[in-house]
Amino acid sequence: MPIAILSVHDKTGLVDFAQGLTHLGWTLLASGGTARLLRENGLPVTEVADYTGSPEILGGRVKTLHPAIHGGLLARPTLADRQELLTLGWDFIDLVAVNLYPFEATIAKPQVSYEEVIENIDIGGVTLIRAAAKNHARVTLVCDPADYGAVLQALERGEVPVEMRKNLAVKGFDTTAHYDRAIADYLAQRQWP
Numbered sequence: 039m040p041i042a043i044l045s046v047h048d049k050t051g052l053v054d055f056a057q058g059l060t061h062l063g064w065t066l067l068a069s070g071g072t073a074r075l076l077r078e079n080g081l082p083v084t085e086v087a088d089y090t091g092s093p094e095i096l097g098g099r100v101k102t103l104h105p106a107i108h109g110g111l112l113a114r115p116t117l118a119d120r121q122e123l124l125t126l127g128w129d130f131i132d133l134v135a136v137n138l139y140p141f142e143a144t145i146a147k148p149q150v151s152y153e154e155v156i157e158n159i160d161i162g163g164v165t166l167i168r169a170a171a172k173n174h175a176r177v178t179l180v181c182d183p184a185d186y187g188a189v190l191q192a193l194e195r196g197e198v199p200v201e202m203r204k205n206l207a208v209k210g211f212d213t214t215a216h217y218d219r220a221i222a223d224y225l226a227q228r229q230w231p
Contacts, residue, residue: 041110042133043067043086044076045102045166047140048183053079055135055186062193067131069101069162070094089128102162107131111169115176133178134170135186138163138217145224159221167210174207175200181210 042064046052049072056066056076068076069086076083087093090104110131113119123129144150144158170179178198180189185206192198198206 039063039065040132041065041067041129042135043069043102043107043111043131043166044072044083044135045069045086045163046072046135046137046183047160047163048137049075051183051186052076052135053081055180055183055190056081056083058186058190059133059193062190064133067107102166108165108169111166111177112173113176114173131177133180133189134166135180136163136166136170137181137183138167138213141217141224142220145220155224160217164214164217167214171207171210174203178203179206179210181206181213185209 040063042059044052044056044066045068052072052075057079059066060081066076066081066083067086067089068083073083073085086102086104086107090106092104094101106126106128109123109126110128111134113123113130115130120130139158139160141155141158141160145155147154167179167181170177178189180186188202189198189206192202
């Protein structure tokens with residue numbers, strides 16, 4: 039049974055996407071508010087903390103940063119890699135739906151505090167994007183809710199074609215590059231006490 043991890047700030051279209059995955063036989067993993075939304079809509083979901091055996095810590099700053107998640111994403115499609123994961127009690131993760139904290143919307147607020155800016159620098163989401171994009175030969179990355187429909191249509195036909203996975207990976211790297219540039223530019227231009 040294929041596994042998807044869902045960890046999104048922007049929940050637009052997420053429930054329909056997750057329903058489509060569930061209908062196709064996917065197992066859903068999700069963190070925090072994403073898991074709560076899926077449960078509230080009657081979808082079967084396993085909390086990331088339950089899957090990893092590690093609780094969310096530091097007020098939610100650390101949720102998905104765990105070898106069970108990133109090993110599952112970065113594992114090559116080999117028997118040896120899969121067996122190593124299974125020995126540890128984990129498995130391949132085949133799809134990631136993720137989007138990032140709204141850094142640019144945060145810095146656009148008048149009188150925004152330094153603390154709020156810092157808390158809106160996403161770490162785990164960027165890491166999920168990069169891991170899935172790096173391993174796009176096996177993993178499907180969806181970092182834009184506008185792509186949910188096309189990905190579901192591909193899965194309904196059997197699988198997401200490699201060319202589509204590659205294009206989604208490029209979108210992921212573009213997303214993280216833009217995100218990091220916005221953070222670097224903003225912090226370089228501001229004087230903080």
